[in-house]
Amino acid sequence: MEQSKKLSAGILRNDRLMADGRTIRYYDTSGQNRSAKDARPVEKQPAIGELRLDPLVNEWIAMASHRQGRIFLPPKELCPLCPTTGELLTExxxxxxEVVVFDNRSPSLRPPTGDWALPDQVGPDTDLGSAAGKCEVICFTAEHGNAFKDLTPARVRVLLEAWIDRTAELSQESFIEHIAPFENRGEEIGVxxxxxxxxxxxxSYIPPRVEKMLAAANKYKTSTGKVLFDEVVAREIRDEERIIARNDRWIAFVPYAARYPFEIHVAPLNPVADLTGLTDQDRDAFAPIALEVMKRLDGVFGIDMAYIAAWHQAPVRVGRDVLRLHWQITSVRRAPGKLKYLAGSESAMGAFIMDMRPEQxxxxxREVVL
Amino acid sequence: MEQSKKLSAGILRNDRLMADGRTIRYYDTSGQNRSAKDARPVEKQPAIGELRLDPLVNEWIAMASHRQGRIFLPPKELCPLCPTTGELLTExxxxxxEVVVFDNRSPSLRPPTGDWALPDQVGPDTDLGSAAGKCEVICFTAEHGNAFKDLTPARVRVLLEAWIDRTAELSQESFIEHIAPFENRGEEIGVxxxxxxxxxxxxSYIPPRVEKMLAAANKYKTSTGKVLFDEVVAREIRDEERIIARNDRWIAFVPYAARYPFEIHVAPLNPVADLTGLTDQDRDAFAPIALEVMKRLDGVFGIDMAYIAAWHQAPVRVGRDVLRLHWQITSVRRAPGKLKYLAGSESAMGAFIMDMRPEQxxxxxREVVL
Structure with a gap:
């Protein structure tokens, strides 16, 4: 549906339909007119994926074999995430x-047609269901050569508002149980x-790692009456030696039991369940710490660090009082020319071995000069 | 302690002490005399690692910062896993x-000094303990340039006996809860x-993935009275289309919900809890199927496939009646020049997306001509 909507901080969202029926949402600060038509020929929609249960661990695996042929490291002139020019029609x-969010062209998960629910009972004979859910792409800037750390604070504010808006809207869908905005950066991790x-x-299901966080948080609440993540932050503040940045509203630290050589957790000091719970003050104070953290990360070795930066939120319907919003940034780079790999112990057994002390x-x- | 021990199939184990006090165990088929002394100067033992609890998911992380400087892809002339020659003193x-097993020089986990136990109660303030456990290296052959698939069936039999022997002996240690023999192959996965x-x-703890397998197997046993893995194998036999090799005693299949582009599970048809439970017939029938599977894997693209091949066993003290021995081989190679990466969904959320159908x-x- 084509529509407009006013968000916080004077940000306006304009929705437009793409040629193949997908939606693109423009998040703007200056009331821009967004009427350009998607002039590309309509391509056939990719096949719908499947969800299969791995019964040995009771985890859902999304089968998305239609993604095998997707575009791989195109040159700048063919980048589908740049604005459209006379020469190239892009997404x-x-x-x-400024910031746009559009439905993924080759989604691993997609909205179901009709009613949809996971089976209550599962086992080795659980049959496949269609891979319900939704996958969206969010572009941070029209500047192809920039990185997150090059964004202006004002742009990070728009980006945050877009993440909040998507969380709020997707939370309304009956088939969605958990929402995870994340960024992958670097060819080393498959970008x-x-x-x-x-x-x-x-x-459309609670992802396995979130399920485990939920179990740990519930157990802690039951035995102590407290919220686990709040105690974790309290411990980091008390220990102090792993804190790398903070301001009035946010704190950034390397966690006590980090599992990657460079791992940073960023959390609001006034805890909330998900992005939609952030106050205006929290929202305004995010950009400075986010940019500082990303600059410190690239500053350690003076190179573009490969990382995954993922928002952990409470699921849509459960754990709202025991799980807390935070942003986990993990980098597999342990030294220039050396990566941390997930081999036998990590991959097969799930048991992490860390080559570097979190305090180090x-x-x-902290020592990076900004 | 220097000693000799007779194993099955005429295999003899001879233990010798290395210069720094570590033990090396020779597994031989022809009664060789193993009296060569380790003539290297004694080096300082690396520092002991720590175990830290990641409270958000209640998982132990082994901190092994002393491993940061370990040897990285040395040329053949400096390979520490080749036999000692006049020019080079090796491990x-x-x-x-034939086959040797020796204590790892830079172990992530090591035997504790004195009594040792994990704390019963854990939380965000759980203090660090020393990283108890044991890490050993197992060399499959003296031939530097070979791979597993180049071993003779007789050599695979010795290798299997060495895995069995190590499982039996390590199971006797009070501080050991789970034993995982695995092979990492390929620079793509960090070898x-x-x-x-x-x-x-x-x-010294149940690894997270095993803990999850145990929970799933216990739940299934309680609700159905059956052993989950046996039902999984029954389903694969019934479906047939994912079986890639079998003989009288073993079966190899791509699991219904594989999470890697090429994933193969190899299981004995007469289920057992761990390697020590295999009968002589099972042991003798392993080499043909193991070699066939590894040859098929390299044959798909005609290149050396990077893989992790890990034995899943029941833990030493729990789940002995619900978990089953099997060998999981996973490869991240999805096409020549293309790898499967664990990015945002897999790494941050634990939710796997598979780009290839297991049937494919x-x-x-199966189509590889051997």
Whole structure:
């Protein structure tokens, strides 16, 4: 549906339909007119994926074999995330944009047709269901060569508002249980498009790691009456040596039991369940710490660090009082020319071995001159 | 302690002490004399690692910062896993060997001094304990340039006996809860030594993935009275289309909900809890199917496939009647020049997306002409 909507901080959202029926949402600060048409020929929609249960661990695996042929590291002239020009029709019909969110062209998960529910009972014979959910792409800037750390604070504010807006809207869908906005950066971790962008995965099931966080948080609440993540932050503040940045509203630290060489958790000091709970003050204070953290990360070795930056939120319907919003940034780079790999112990057994003490990486991050 | 021990199938184990006090165990078929001394100067033992609890998911992380400087892809002339020659003193003092197992020089986990136990109650303030456990290296052959698939069936029989022997002996240690022999192959997954070898990790805790398998298996046993893995194998036999190899005693299949482009599970048809439960017939029938599977894997693209091959066993003290021995081989290679990466969805959320249908990879594996 084509529509407009006013968000916080004077940000306006304009929705437009793409040629193949997908929606693109422009998040703007200056009331831009967004009327450019998507002039590309309509392509056949990719096949719908499947969800299969791995019964050995009771985890859902999304089968998305239609993604095998997707575009791989195109040159700048063919980047589908740049604005449309006379020479190239891209995913974004306009000739410029601030932040846009559009439905993924080859989604791993997609909205179901009709009613949809996971089976209550599962086992080795559980049959496949269609892979319900939603996958969206979020572009941070029209500047192809920039990175998150090059964004202006004002742009990070728009980006945050877009994440909040998507969380709020996707939470309304009956088939969505969990929403995870994340950014993958770096060819080392498999990024296929270098234009600064992230993804929003809205799952029809609680993802396994969130399920485990939920179990730990519930157990802690039951035995102590307290919220686990709040105690974790309290411990980091008390220990102090792993804190790398803070301001009035946010704190950033390397966690006590980090599992990656450079891992940073960023959390609001006034805890909330998800992005929609952030106050205006929290929202305004995010950009400075987010930019500082990303600059420190690239500053450690003076190179573009590969990372995954993922928002952890409470699921849509459960755990709202025990799970807390935070942003986890993990980098597999342990030294220039050396990566941390997930081999036998991590991959097969799930048991992480860390080659670097968290206090050491925190010190290296703090020592970066900005 | 220097000693000799007779194992099945005429295999003899000879233990010798290395210069720094570590033990090396020779597994031989021809009664070789193993008296060569380790003539290297004694080096300082690396520092002991720590175990830290990640309270958000209640998982132990082994901190092994002393491993940061370990040897990285040395040339053949400096390979520490080749036999010792006049020019180079290696980890193996003898000038030739069949299969050897020695204590890892930079172990992530090591035997505790004195009594040791994990705390019963854990939380965000759980203090660090020393990283108890044991890490061993197992060399499959003295031939530097070979791979697992190049071993003779007789050599695979010795290798299997060594895995069985290590499982039996390590199971006797009071501080060990789970034993995982695995092989990492390929620089793509971070292998630092190309000489054909594996590792044996003996954990003082149940690794997270095993804990999850245990929970799923216990739940299934309670609700159905059956053993989950046996039902999984029954389903694969019934479906047939994902089976890639079988003989009288073993079966190999791509699991229904594989999470890697090429994933193969190899299981004995007469289920057992761990390697020590295999009968002589099972042991003798393993080499043909193991070699066939590894040849099929390399045959798919005609290249050396990077893989992790890990033995899943029941833990030492729990789940003995609900968990089953099997060998999981996973490869991140989805096409020549393309890898499967664990990015935002897999790494941050634990939610796997698979780019290839298991039936497709099973067909590709079956079509390889051996």
């Amino acid at each position: 974004i019909p306009e000739s410029d944009f 296929t498009l270098t234009h600064p962008h992230g993804q929003i995965y809205a799952y 990486s925190a010190a290296q991050l | 193996i003092p003898e000038s030739d060997f 630092t030594l190309t000489h054909p070898h594996g590792q044996i990790y003996a954990y 990879s099973a067909a590709q594996l």
